[in-house]
């Protein structure tokens with residue numbers, strides 16, 4: 001113990017802190033997963049109910065199956081890039097720049113899709129049917145995932161350039177970030193499959 | 199993250215120079231929050247000739263303003279300094295972290311972004327007291343209106359709002375009533391930890407919740423809510439501007455719950471003292487953990503349903519609008535997939551508090567620790583498979599009524615186990631009838647009544663008659679108030695010495711206990727009778743045949759109300775002038791009683807080592 005007479009700060013081992021942080025993030029992922037589950041449940045519930053034949057928009061305008069996969073592709077690429085990058089603390093900064101760009105592109109593409117939805121009623125701005133409604137909710141959740149991921153990737157880029165980080169703790173934080181990146185890629189695939197079934 | 203430990207109590211207050219964190223508090227939060235909200239509202243409000251579109255725009259502006267209030271407050275109090283500093287690679291220094299812990303900052307730290315779990319616990323306690331006070335005042339107005347047929351005391355629309363806002367206020371209060379104050383203040387000490395796993399997230403969970411309180415209250419100034427606390431669609435998507443307050447409250451609260459839930463769960467998993475194996479963890483900690491672990495996945499579905507409601511109201515989506523392919527059933531599903539587990543999120547910690555109390559006051563080990571754990575886990579597990587018992591009469595899928603009836607009635611089994619553990623512990627003990635212990639007896643009776651009346655409601659043919667009646671209202675008040683709130687109040691009496699350094703005034707405590715418990719039986723006996731005779735719930739007026747039962751109910755309500763006023767007086771008075779408490783007034787064996795008051799910043803001078811469970815009072819009953 002310290003002989004400092006005023007006060008001293010005791011650090012838990014970085015290993016312990018890192019593991020704990022990852023646990024916390026994984027529990028938050030459970031909450032997010034439940035959110036995704038509720039969206040998917042709602043999508044199929046409304047689809048199978050097809051109340052008053054109002055599932056598919058009147059003139060049949062929907063997003064193509066392919067566009068659903070294009071928007072989640074950056075999520076998958078980002079997760080793989082991070083997996084490669086986290087092996088080496090020296091290169092993570094560089095690789096994270098690519099990861100960040102990939103995520104920002106995904107975010108841009110998702111927002112672009114939302115701004116150009118084909119199923120908006122011209123004069124009121126309302127949505128044409130339950131498919132359209134369920135789609136925009138899932139797209140919004142994807143965008144949210146991209147925003148958090150971009151924040152984390154940006155942090156990794158900046159932090160890699162600073163010398164005074166604890167390497168062990170930083171390594172654990174890579175793993176913690178990896179938990180999130182992996183989860184949003186999985187969630188992206190679930191969402192792409194869901195919106196592909198029209 | 200860092201844990202801080204200290205040796206010398208007279209050390210100077212850390213004062214990190216040039217750090218923004220020393221200048222921020224709830225006052226700056228308030229200013230930034232209000233500025234954000236007003237600016238957002240003025241930016242987004244607009245006119246439109248089409249009343250439908252104008253309605254959408256107005257809702258958009260209001261909702262955005264409410265969220266921006268919450269975000270602005272958090273910015274202003276400094277909640278985002280930690281994430282920002284992480285982003286730019288300048289992690290908080292040790293000195294800054296010590297400053298955030300608030301040691302030596304006196305009463306001021308209660309109005310800051312303070313990371314000390316004991317400060318957060320006290321903040322939660324006063325948050326709970328405020329919410330219970332507001333919700334209780336609304337309950338008194340409802341009962342006053344129902345004292346006699348005619349209901350001229352308040353108008354029908356105000357009555358609707360009263361019922362809905364009383365409901366949601368109390369639900370929020372009850373979700374945090376035990377896990378908030380005791381889960382934060384006591385629980386880390388019980389497991390021998392220096393703090394929560396994530397101290398800054400701990401402060402975040404409280405202050406996020408705090409921002410929801412003014413949002414909820416704003417519903418009154420926006421015309422109230424017509425939907426009741428369940429906020430069923432499509433009524434909710436046609437409701438006035440007050441509905442936005444409800445939506446924003448739930449979404450903000452869900453964020454707070456997720457943050458608090460992950461923090462508490464991670465703390466119990468990762469921060470237990472050396473030697474505290476899972477079978478040595480105090481039962482309150484187990485109960486609180488199971489409760490939040492259930493809340494973490496449950497609340498997002500409520501959040502999704504509220505986002506859908508918001509989108510229907512602001513951007514004309516059609517989740518719940520049958521004209522364009524939506525369905526009200528979808529809302530009912532999402533709501534009750536959250537709603538039924540939420541009942542147990544409330545109930546389990548309250549019961550777990552009482553289970554912590556029983557062994558101490560009968561000087562007996564917990565009759566079956568494993569039985570209690572299995573009971574709690576069984577209740578939590580089954581609770582996610584029963585939601586559609588709220589939809590028997592909705593016509594959703596009659597062929598599934600039977601299976602949902604079976605799963606619902608199966609919950610009696612783990613609940614029975616909980617009862618047996620309590621009774622088994624009491625069986626050969628000589629109870630020491632102090633204030634906390636009285637709650638145990640009140641619980642056993644109230645939970646018995648609440649549980650048995652619930653079986654009638656879970657039964658499809660009986661529910662056919664009873665659903666939507668005052669009988670339902672009486673039933674769930676027996677469980678949530680009679681059992682869970684009783685547990686929380688007993689917990690307050692039990693841990694008051696550790697949280698304030700003083701004993702809770704015993705005489706005032708007894709008076710309030712008997713007023714509340716006798717009043718409670720009178721209140722809900724009247725309500726059961728009126729409900730069984732067919733009086734519908736949530737209606738401002740009633741037929742004269744229900745007059746006597748309602749008058750009895752209202753008399754009971756006034757007794758309960760008086761009891762809570764006495765309790766509030768006792769809490770405030772004892773906090774300031776109560777008898778100074780010894781370190782371990784009840785002679786209990788769990789770790790929180792081994793630390794002095796005021797509890798040091800890092801709780802323990804040397805990290806404790808645990809060698810047995812905390813219930814070793816004598817031989818187990820065979």
Ligand SMILES: [Cu+2]
Pocket residue numbers: 537538541584585587588
């Ligand atoms: Cu239920």
